[in-house]
Amino acid sequence: MGVSSQEPLTFDLKSLPPVFVLQSHLQSDDLHKWEDLIFKLGGSLTYNATEARVFIGKVSQKKRAAFDLRAKEVWTEESDLPEVKSPEESEGGEPPRKKARLEGSEHDVKPEQRRESSSSSTTLSEATVSDTQQPHLSWPDLTNHVLVLKLAWLESCIKQDHLVPYKPFVVYTAKIIAAPQDEKPPKALADTASYVKTSPSAVPTSSSRVSNVTSCTSILERAKAEAATLPSTPTSYPTRRRYGDHGQTSPQSTKHPPKLHRTTTSEFEDLAANPLPPLPDWATGPNAAYSCCRSTPMHSPNAAFIEQLSKIKEARLLTLDDIGVRAYSSSIASLSAYPHKIRHPEEITRLPACESKIATLWSEWFASAEDDTDRHIQNVIDLDNDADLQHLKLFWNIWGVGPETARKFYFERGWKDLDDVVEFGWASLTRVQQIGVKYYDEFIEKIPRAEVEVISDVITRHARLVLDIKPEQEGTNEDVDCVIVGGYRRGKDLCGDVDVVLSHRDENKTANLVVDIVRSLEGEGWITHTLTLNTTSTDRGQATLPYHGSHRGHGFDSLDKALCVWQDPNFEATEEGAKNPNIHRRVDIIISSWRTVGCAVLGWSGGTTFQRDIRQFVAKTRGLKFDSSGVRDRGNGLVLDLEAARPKRKDAINEIYKGKIPEGKDGDEWDDGDTWQDRERRLMDGLGFGYRDPRERCTG
Known part of the structure; x- marks a missing residue:
């Protein structure tokens, strides 16, 4: 936080509307330092977020800013701020005085604020500064609006020693709204910070404009400085406080502080x-x-x-x-x-x-x-034990319901259980969500590995029927390959669903294959519902997903796939018309061309964090874009074939890797096998992080 200038700060923050420092991404010590700095520069610092109109913090995204405000019970909707009036539009044509107060009358100031000492008061009515004292900076009318600024704005003010325009540092502007009915703010899960107030002092003159503004650098010194300002006998109000510090107990003060490890x-x-x-x-x-x-x-x-x-x-x-x-x-x-x-x-x-x-x-x-x-x-x-989270988790476990929809079910519609969903909202659900509710208990049940293998065998059998694979072709290069991926491949004893990747060396046979397989399985009664059926890859000629273009939005996976509800149709009926008692399962069937089968298998085999880090690693270290449909160079958009059997000539390998051969590789060491295992291994080597067994990709 330090700034190298040797000169004292000459500007102040008296024109700043009530300000609240957001804790996100700030250590407690840094949070205290910024708060102390704002206070000592005359800013109207408040610990009550509902009183603040300007929020400053290490946030850069609107979504995160809105979340942080909701966590502080400040409900907003994105909106432009009111226009700032020019001096000519002000009353009497006089240059307006910057006021940080929100109301226009002295009667609007709270009684406990009026009792403040005039020498140290930070009430809004007194937070004014004339144009002759420092550069002109007009704030919009924030009576019904809030403004979230990057912390870099304050850093820039310090560096330049005057107030700089705030607009380049705006993260989020919004209008304050009433809390939605029955809505509760998201619970702030970050560790609560214990605040130590400091007494106001003169503007700093030390060599570091930030770190030395807060001259009390240790906890004991800060406590002593605070104790010196407190009266020896209780009074009805504190002798010094910051804006909004009314001696009330904040909601966070009743929480248990985090237990810190004490080294003995x-x-x-x-x-x-x-x-x-x-x-x-x-x-x-x-x-x-x-x-x-x-x-x-x-x-x-x-x-x-x-x-x-x-x-x-x-x-x-x-x-x-x-x-x-x-x-x-x-x-x-x-x-x-x-x-x-x-x-x-x-x-x-x-x-x-x-x-x-x-x-x-x-x-x-x-x-x-x-x-x-x-x-x-x-x-x-x-x-x-949190009742809100228990209800949210219940709805989140409905297949087809994400966290945001779960929150709408609970907070906006007031539903508490699945009966409420069925009774009051069944018609408003999507078809997929209705199926998720219908088979809720069955989908929750985990699938043993043996059952996963049986389901895979059935899918393989139907794929062979659809592709007209002869018995003598099974196990050869003319056969279809069916790979069980997901948690099963990582070694889980029990799986949440079944994921299989199907491929064939003849690319003509994988086009629209998913449609034919689903139709065959439905005909024999294995698939009871098809939740989603995509032919995304076939529609683009089974080419690798473009780096730029109209195919944006498909996310990490852009292959042909069917998400299905599965039930074994074979059961022993005890009476005519008996209902099938076998449990319903969730099964995903993914189709990949052989050219990029390694990408498909890799893309569906690792834990969530493992898959995320693959994309980040290859983007930052190799300049590549990876997804389950292939690999592209981010510089020129060209497709790189890292799965094919490697040439024996070292110069050809150099051409593939742009002169950067992976460590320990040369033209005589490459495997020229053509199984899906070979292709996945070569792909991982080519991407630069090396092959590891699927049972070593369990990041969660």
Whole structure:
């Protein structure tokens, strides 16, 4: 946060409307420093977000800004701000004085605000500055609007030592609205910050314009400075406070503070006697952040702790905190790959994507009991007991319902269970959602591996029927290949659904194959409902998805596929017209051309974080775009064939890799096999992160 200038700050923030500093992406110490800086520069700082009209923070996306405001019970809808009146339009033609107050009358100021000392008051009526004192900066009328600015605006003001235009730093502008009926704000899952107020002082003159503005650098010094301003006997109001600090207990103040790990002498002695295990090779170097560059087994020695973090991640998902979901996903992936049983928080902080917050949670979890089965995190217990999250999770588990729709069911429509959905909203559901409700209990049931294999065999049999594969062709290059992917391939004992990739070496036979297979399976009674049937790949000639063009929006997967409801039609009827008692399952059938079968298999085999990191890794380190339909060069948009059997000539390999042959490879080492396994292996080598068994891609 430091700024190198040696000169004191000469501007102030008295013209700033009531301001609230958003905590997202800020450590507690940094949050305190920015708040203290705003206060000491005369800004109308408030801890009550509903009073604020300007929000400053490390946010850059409208969606995140709106979420942070909702979490503080500030409900908004995006809107342009009112136009700022020019001096000529002001009353009497006089240059307007910048006022940070929201109302025009002194009577609008709260009584406790009027009791403030005139020398230190930060009420809005006194927060004015004339044009002769500092550069002109007009704020719009924010009576019914809010403005979210990047923290970079304040940094720029400090760097230039005057107020700079705020418009280039605007993240979100919105109109304040009433909270939707029965809606509750999303729960802020971030650790609560404990605030220590500081007394106002003169504008700083130190060498660092930010860090030295907050001269009390330690907790004890800050506490002493605050204590010096407090009266020796209780009074009806505090002697000093910031705007909006009315002596009321904030909702967060009743929460339990996070338990911090306290290092003891015995722990130091233990570390001396039993030093931490060496870091795995994958945890260091430029690729440490990418889970696709390391092996992650299905079963981790730290599975009990990871399960607790997974519950927090799920809660973040249901509260639409996309950034939190990504952060916890990365931490979980890193911990899952760690080969040692964690016994000290320092083991966590040295891992990629695992900072002090994760170490603090581990310390609390580890200290809560003697055995992993009994250990817990209080926040997770609170989440498990949260009635709102329980209802949201119920609706989220309906097939075809995402987190946003689940929130609408619960908060907007007031539904509490599946009976409410059926009774009050059945006609408003999509067909897919209706099927998801109808088979809710059955879809929740996991599928054993043996049953997955039976379903795959049935699909393979029907694919051979459709393609007219003769018995003597089975197992040869004339046969269809059926690969079970998803959780089954990663080694799960129980799967949520069945995912299979079908391919054939003759590209003419994979065009529209999904339609024929589904029709055949329906005819024999295996598929009871077809939820989705896409011929996306066939429609574009089974070519790799264009880097730019009209095919945007298909996401990571753009292959022909059918998402189906499956039921074994074979059962022993005890009476005429008996209903089939066999359970319904979810089955996905994906079709890939042989040319890119390795991409399809890779794209459907890894955990969610593993797949995300593949795309990021190849984009940032190789300039490539990867999806399940193929690989393209981001520079020129050309398709790269990394799956084909490699040529023996080294110069040809150089041509493929633009002169950068993967380490340990030369023209004599390439395998020229043509199975789907060979193609997937060559693809992973060619993408630069190397092959690893599917059972080592279990990032979650």
